[in-house]
Protein backbone atom coordinates (compact mmCIF):
# COMPACT_ATOMS: atom_id res chain seq x y z
CA UNK A 900 0.00 0.00 0.00
CA UNK A 901 1.27 3.43 -0.87
CA UNK A 902 1.44 5.51 2.24
CA UNK A 903 -0.56 8.57 1.23
CA UNK A 904 -2.93 6.93 -1.21
CA UNK A 905 -6.40 7.86 0.04
CA UNK A 906 -8.47 4.93 1.20
CA UNK A 907 -11.70 6.84 0.64
CA UNK A 908 -13.23 8.64 -2.32
CA UNK A 909 -13.05 12.34 -3.05
CA UNK A 910 -16.72 12.77 -2.13
CA UNK A 911 -16.17 11.36 1.33
CA UNK A 912 -13.15 13.59 1.84
CA UNK A 913 -15.16 16.69 0.89
CA UNK A 914 -18.07 15.68 3.09
CA UNK A 915 -15.92 15.01 6.14
CA UNK A 916 -13.97 18.24 5.65
CA UNK A 917 -17.26 20.12 5.55
CA UNK A 918 -18.42 18.45 8.75
CA UNK A 919 -15.14 19.31 10.46
CA UNK A 920 -15.59 22.94 9.46
CA UNK A 921 -19.08 22.97 10.97
CA UNK A 922 -17.82 21.45 14.19
CA UNK A 923 -15.25 24.24 14.50
CA UNK A 924 -18.13 26.61 15.20
CA UNK A 925 -19.53 24.61 18.09
CA UNK A 926 -19.17 25.34 21.78
CA UNK A 927 -17.78 21.85 22.16
CA UNK A 928 -14.80 22.70 19.97
CA UNK A 929 -14.32 26.18 21.41
CA UNK A 930 -14.10 24.64 24.88
CA UNK A 931 -11.59 22.10 23.66
CA UNK A 932 -9.40 24.78 22.19
CA UNK A 933 -9.82 26.96 25.26
CA UNK A 934 -8.13 24.24 27.30
CA UNK A 935 -4.97 25.20 25.39
CA UNK A 936 -3.48 21.72 25.53
CA UNK A 937 -2.15 19.92 22.47
CA UNK A 938 -3.48 16.37 22.40
CA UNK A 939 -0.14 14.96 21.28
CA UNK A 940 2.70 16.76 23.05
CA UNK A 941 0.53 17.89 26.00
CA UNK A 942 2.12 21.33 25.92
CA UNK A 943 0.13 24.49 26.55
CA UNK A 944 -0.66 26.93 23.77
CA UNK A 945 -2.81 29.93 23.07
CA UNK A 946 -6.18 28.67 21.79
CA UNK A 947 -5.53 30.32 18.41
CA UNK A 948 -2.33 28.30 18.03
CA UNK A 949 -4.24 25.03 18.14
CA UNK A 950 -5.73 23.44 15.07
CA UNK A 951 -8.34 20.75 14.66
CA UNK A 952 -6.76 17.40 13.94
CA UNK A 953 -8.32 14.09 12.99
CA UNK A 954 -6.88 11.24 15.08
CA UNK A 955 -7.53 8.95 12.17
CA UNK A 956 -7.02 11.08 9.06
CA UNK A 957 -9.98 11.44 6.70
CA UNK A 958 -8.02 9.92 3.83
CA UNK A 959 -7.42 6.86 5.95
CA UNK A 960 -11.07 6.40 6.73
CA UNK A 961 -11.44 8.69 9.77
CA UNK A 962 -14.66 10.62 10.25
CA UNK A 963 -15.38 14.13 11.44
CA UNK A 964 -16.96 13.05 14.68
CA UNK A 965 -16.18 14.35 18.14
CA UNK A 966 -14.37 11.17 19.15
CA UNK A 967 -11.97 11.55 16.23
CA UNK A 968 -11.18 15.25 16.62
CA UNK A 969 -8.51 16.67 18.91
CA UNK A 970 -6.74 19.99 19.34
CA UNK A 971 -3.19 19.87 18.03
CA UNK A 972 -0.39 22.43 17.93
CA UNK A 973 0.89 23.32 14.49
CA UNK A 974 4.15 21.47 15.09
CA UNK A 975 2.46 18.18 15.93
CA UNK A 976 -0.03 18.64 13.14
CA UNK A 977 2.78 19.11 10.61
CA UNK A 978 4.70 16.14 11.91
CA UNK A 979 1.73 13.85 12.14
CA UNK A 980 0.33 14.48 8.66
CA UNK A 981 -1.43 11.28 7.66
CA UNK A 982 -0.07 8.98 10.35
CA UNK A 983 -2.36 6.92 12.46
CA UNK A 984 -2.22 7.80 16.17
CA UNK A 985 -0.25 4.69 17.05
CA UNK A 986 2.42 5.54 14.46
CA UNK A 987 2.96 9.09 15.67
CA UNK A 988 5.43 10.16 18.35
CA UNK A 989 5.42 13.91 19.03
Ligand SMILES: [Zn+2]
Nearest residue numbers: 937940972975
Ligand atom coordinates in the same frame (compact mmCIF):
# COMPACT_ATOMS: atom_id res chain seq x y z
ZN1 LIG B 1 1.77 19.42 20.09
